[in-house]
Amino acid sequence: MTFDPASLCFDANGLIPAVAQDADSGEVLMVAWMNVEAVAKTLDTGRVTYWSRSRQAFWIKGETSGHVQELVDFRLDCDRDCLLLQVRQTGPACHTNRRSCFYTAVRDSAEVELMAPDKEA
Amino acid sequence: MTFDPASLCFDANGLIPAVAQDADSGEVLMVAWMNVEAVAKTLDTGRVTYWSRSRQAFWIKGETSGHVQELVDFRLDCDRDCLLLQVRQTGPACHTNRRSCFYTAVRDSAEVELMAPDKEA
Numbered sequence: 005m006t007f008d009p010a011s012l013c014f015d016a017n018g019l020i021p022a023v024a025q026d027a028d029s030g031e032v033l034m035v036a037w038m039n040v041e042a043v044a045k046t047l048d049t050g051r052v053t054y055w056s057r058s059r060q061a062f063w064i065k066g067e068t069s070g071h072v073q074e075l076v077d078f079r080l081d082c083d084r085d086c087l088l089l090q091v092r093q094t095g096p097a098c099h100t101n102r103r104s105c106f107y108t109a110v111r112d113s114a115e116v117e118l119m120a121p122d123k124e125a
Numbered sequence: 126m127t128f129d130p131a132s133l134c135f136d137a138n139g140l141i142p143a144v145a146q147d148a149d150s151g152e153v154l155m156v157a158w159m160n161v162e163a164v165a166k167t168l169d170t171g172r173v174t175y176w177s178r179s180r181q182a183f184w185i186k187g188e189t190s191g192h193v194q195e196l197v198d199f200r201l202d203c204d205r206d207c208l209l210l211q212v213r214q215t216g217p218a219c220h221t222n223r224r225s226c227f228y229t230a231v232r233d234s235a236e237v238e239l240m241a242p243d244k245e246a
Contacts, residue, residue, distance in 0.1 A: 086227075
């Protein structure tokens with residue numbers, strides 16, 4: 005069946021959440037949002053492209069930082085309302101220069117920082 | 126720093142997306158939503174509890190199916206607007222009886238089914 009990005013279920017703002025996962029290690033790197041055009045651009049170019057809710061513009065991941073995400077596999081869930089992108093991440097995924105945005109855990113009711121920013125980034 | 130669920134950034138509907146990941150294999154199992162009380166219940170009980178948008182009710186994962194998610198680690202992202210739950214999943218996570226909800230890939234413009242439903246579930 006040919007895939008049509010418009011067949012996904014977008015929310016009231018025309019967006020769908022996308023989980024980016026390191027294709028090799030399985031680490032969850034970040035979650036961001038796509039609109040229908042961002043989905044099409046990501047599939048067409050193999051470069052992960054989100055929709056920035058704050059800037060209201062396309063966000064080609066790594067375009068300014070160099071921390072690009074090369075698409076390895078594009079998956080959708082059973083309800084077609086969430087995406088899983090397996091990627092090859094160059095450098096840190098997080099704008100804080102950490103490998104993953106999920107660097108804070110809650111353990112014994114306290115916040116714990118799990119990783120420090122990359123030094124050289 | 127003591128963690129306060131109300132310190133998370135919830136959307137206009139009072140919800141935050143939560144990615145459930147198998148704590149051992151790293152497989153991304155599903156994405157669902159929580160409100161502030163669901164976050165508190167999950168942390169208090171160690172049993173992952175979502176908010177069902179369709180039923181507008183708490184959804185203690187596995188309460189009827191037995192396919193529970195035991196919380197192993199609770200993480201939040203840099204913007205505090207997304208959660209990553211590392212879990213021990215009993216049985217399939219997906220209501221279609223597949224291990225993961227992300228069983229469809231898009232490859233060469235076509236949808237490909239990556240896994241079949243569990244037989245015995």
